[in-house]
Amino acid sequence: MTTRILPAVGDPDAARSIGSLLGRLPDAEPLAAVGDSTSLVDTLAGLAADSLDELPEVVLVHERIGPLPALELIRDVALRFPAVGVVLVTADTGPGLYSAAMDSGARGLAALPLTYEELAQRVQAAAGWAAGVRRHLGHGPEAGFGGPDGTVVTVSGAKGGVGTTVTAIQLALASAASGRSVALVDLDLQSGDVASYLDVQFRRSIVDLAAIQDIGARVLADAVFNHETGVALLLAPAEGERAEDVSDRLVRQTLAALRQRYETVVVDCGTHVDTANAAAIETADTTLLLTTPDVVTVRATKRMVRLWDRLQIRKAEETVTVVNRHTRGSEIQPALVSKITATRVARSAIPANFRELQGAVDAGRMQDLEARSSVKQAMWALAGELGLVKDAASAARPDARQSGLFGGGRRHGRAK
Secondary structure, three states, rough: OOOOEEOOOOOHHHHHHHHHHOOOOOEEEEOOOOHHHHHHHHHHHHHHHHHHOOOOOOEEEEOOOOOOOHHHHHHHHHHOOOOEEEEEOOOOOOOOHHHHHHHOOOOOEEEEEOOOOHHHHHHHHHHHHHHHHHHHHOOOOOOOOOOOOOOEEEEEEEOOOOHHHHHHHHHHHHHHOOOOEEEEEEEEOOOOOOHHHHOOOOOOOOOOOOOOOOOOHHHHHHHHHHHHOOEEOOOOOHHHHHHHHHHHHHHHHHHHHHHHHEEEEEEEEOOOOOOHHHHHHHHHEEEEEEEOOHHHHHHHHHHHHHHHOOOOOHHHHHHEEEEEOOOOOOOOOOHHHHHHOOEEEEOOOOOOOOOOOOHHHHOOOHHOOOOOOOHHHHHHHHHHHHHOOHHHHHHOOOOOHHHHHOOOOOOOOOOO
């Protein structure tokens, strides 16, 4: 989705400069600039009279706008058009003006002289805020504004070795193959293996975002690795001790930014609970918990569910348990797992057939897992069950890309 941006700039030279920068923003639709406060309010009122959905997501107010002073104008716009995100463009970014602008209803300040990166960050943040308000008010398309407003799915393991990373990767691959834009985040911060499973050597990770206050499109683009499969990877740090740098605030902000850019966001949370993956689990649309059909692991699953509940991260009834290495002859069947853990168990159980995975795992090329693999078919069926693919009926057939059933999907260039 595009973000409509209306500049309110009195000076013609400044208007041209801002218009030039806006024209370079991805998924942006700059509107014709208005030259004074009266024109801005009249323009917004005219658009709102037709439909609230016609209002721009973002309004840029230049500090030299007149005749109404900039802060008074921002206050007026915020009161009359609360679903519009207003950004003040000013040379004064001191704490006094910042506080006054926020009190007036601005969603951010962009410093003069403007830079592309700062403008992109401020516009994205204001657009995201406007999208949230409009969804709350029940206006606008379901997909939201400024991005696809994607679905976030977390994948956790009851204990080590239950297949968390392989499942997360296959869910991401299935979604990408169906034509969705997909991001895969490795939040197993101390021992994440997503890069190893996908034959990736890339030095950037989520830790590189720790010092960033506003995570915009350009910042994300620098941090992710665009894999040959079309999946954008945000990796765990190579040094496990740097996990401490990833805060819950960073995770929430990062996932919010990824939601706006990708239709599907899959998060590998590993098997441990820390503040980072707890934040991801809490904010996810769907939370998966992998288990295997044995007494020890099912007990671990029950403990994990209870831990999440005590920490008020996720209730048992809101958790989807996935049974991996399932066999029909096992004494522990999915229905029993559901009864013991008080969770909903996915219909798509993953069969016990590690030999199918062995070659792809050893080669570090999980993307090369054969389409006829029963394990892959089950995981792709799970993606369809979760609504992560555009053609759920084809999700159980991983060879659909080759036969055209998924319509080709998106491809991203390989990072340099």
